[in-house]
Amino acid sequence: xxxxxxxxxxxxxxxxxxxxxxxxxxxxxxxxxxxxxxxxxxxxxxxxxxxxxxxxxxxxxxxxxxxxxxxxxxxxxxxxxxxxxxxxxxxxxxxxxxxxxxxxxxxxxxxxxxxxxxxxxxxxxxxxxxxxxxxxxxxxxxxxxxxxxxxxxxxxxxxxxxxxxxxxxxxxxxxxxxxxxxxxxxxxxxxxxxxxxxxxxxxxxxxxxxxxxxxxxxxxxxxxxxxxxxxxxxxxxxxxxxxxxxxxxxxxxxxxxxxxxxxxxxxxxxxxxxxxxxxxxxxxxxxxxxxxxxxxxxxxxxxxxxxxxxxxxxxxxxxxxxxxxxxxxxxxxxxxxxxxxxxxxxxxxxxxxxxxxxxxxxxxxxxxxxxxxxxxxxxxxxxx
Numbered sequence: 001x002x003x004x005x006x007x008x009x010x011x012x013x014x015x016x017x018x019x020x021x022x023x024x025x026x027x028x029x030x031x032x033x034x035x036x037x038x039x040x041x042x043x044x045x046x047x048x049x050x051x052x053x054x055x056x057x058x059x060x061x062x063x064x065x066x067x068x069x070x071x072x073x074x075x076x077x078x079x080x081x082x083x084x085x086x087x088x089x090x091x092x093x094x095x096x097x098x099x100x101x102x103x104x105x106x107x108x109x110x111x112x113x114x115x116x117x118x119x120x121x122x123x124x125x126x127x128x129x130x131x132x133x134x135x136x137x138x139x140x141x142x143x144x145x146x147x148x149x150x151x152x153x154x155x156x157x158x159x160x161x162x163x164x165x166x167x168x169x170x171x172x173x174x175x176x177x178x179x180x181x182x183x184x185x186x187x188x189x190x191x192x193x194x195x196x197x198x199x200x201x202x203x204x205x206x207x208x209x210x211x212x213x214x215x216x217x218x219x220x221x222x223x224x225x226x227x228x229x230x231x232x233x234x235x236x237x238x239x240x241x242x243x244x245x246x247x248x249x250x251x252x253x254x255x256x257x258x259x260x261x262x263x264x265x266x267x268x269x270x271x272x273x274x275x276x277x278x279x280x281x282x283x284x285x286x287x288x289x290x291x292x293x294x295x296x297x298x299x300x301x302x303x304x305x306x307x308x309x310x311x312x313x314x315x316x317x318x319x320x321x322x323x324x325x326x327x328x329x330x331x332x333x334x335x336x337x338x339x340x341x342x343x344x345x346x347x348x349x350x351x352x353x354x355x356x357x358x359x360x361x362x363x364x365x366x367x368x369x370x371x372x373x374x375x376x377x378x379x380x381x382x383x384x
Contacts (some may be wrong), residue, residue, distance in 0.1 A: 009039025173325025
């Protein structure tokens with residue numbers, strides 16, 4: 001059995017469409033400095049560093065070498081990971097396992113992206129089969145539109161259900177000073193925004209952001225010594241499929257179902273809707289905030305629209321989802337999923353400011369990529 005691990009510090013940048021004021025190295029340094037300040041540590045207290053981004057988007061590789069100054073990695077072990085859209089959760093998991101293994105006492109995990117200097121659409125397009133799939137499925141919008149169209153037909157979900165999710169997350173972002181897009185939005189605003197690919201509209205979809213996020217993991221002894229209220233890692237689970245887009249199961253998300261079921265087993269979660277106090281979920285489109293609720297076992301297949309309409313996932317509901325504003329408000333892709341971990345940790349530590357949910361004891365965070373990859377982590381105020 002590995003060592004028990006806690007998150008003791010979190011730092012993130014102020015995210016924006018274009019951070020022209022900083023280079024990639026400086027963007028990373030901003031998050032790293034803030035995480036160290038949050039934990040009241042110096043870089044000398046860090047034993048090793050994990051870093052990740054969607055490097056093929058920028059066509060600039062080896063961030064673990066050229067960003068050493070920003071990472072504070074001089075004469076320290078550095079480990080780079082990149083797993084597409086789930087890079088952030090992979091970075092967090094890697095940092096966690098480096099400590100849980102006993103190899104290091106404190107590990108700094110950093111995700112980042114400068115989307116203003118990349119071409120996301122061109123990069124994603126290359127993963128689709130050029131003859132059979134590239135026209136309808138290249139990029140993110142096509143597959144997300146396809147899956148929700150099928151979900152609406154199967155279970156009676158509506159465009160308005162998705163618009164409720166978009167309005168929820170976008171309005172939550174008003175309480176988050178780090179969020180990229182901070183604007184008051186109504187359900188009608190979402191429904192009346194330009195159509196991208198039926199039924200996905202402009203305000204249903206996430207932006208592309210410049211930003212970085214850093215999380216500090218420490219073993220039990222160090223965490224108790226250095227932090228008054230660590231966010232303890234209860235489990236980390238990854239599931240993924242390798243398949244053509246046309247072969248995917250579109251009415252539910254198998255990798256999310258398998259990852260969450262295993263995580264709940266490991267963490268002793270028997271009723272996720274009641275057992276979690278808050279969730280920071282990787283929802284790149286509001287439609288995911290409807291359909292994927294089924295695959296997190298919050299309800300039976302097709303039960304999510306009813307929960308959405310009841311306000312179950314609003315800030316004053318049974319299980320607040322994305323108090324930070326989520327991915328719909330901020331999406332520096334390599335950092336997006338580790339922001340979910342960071343925000344969940346802050347909720348447990350009581351450091352979430354105006355977006356704080358009262359008395360958070362258990363938090364769920366997820367990452368998503370490629371329509372068929374899920375990373376998931378459960379954090380708690382209590383030792384696992």
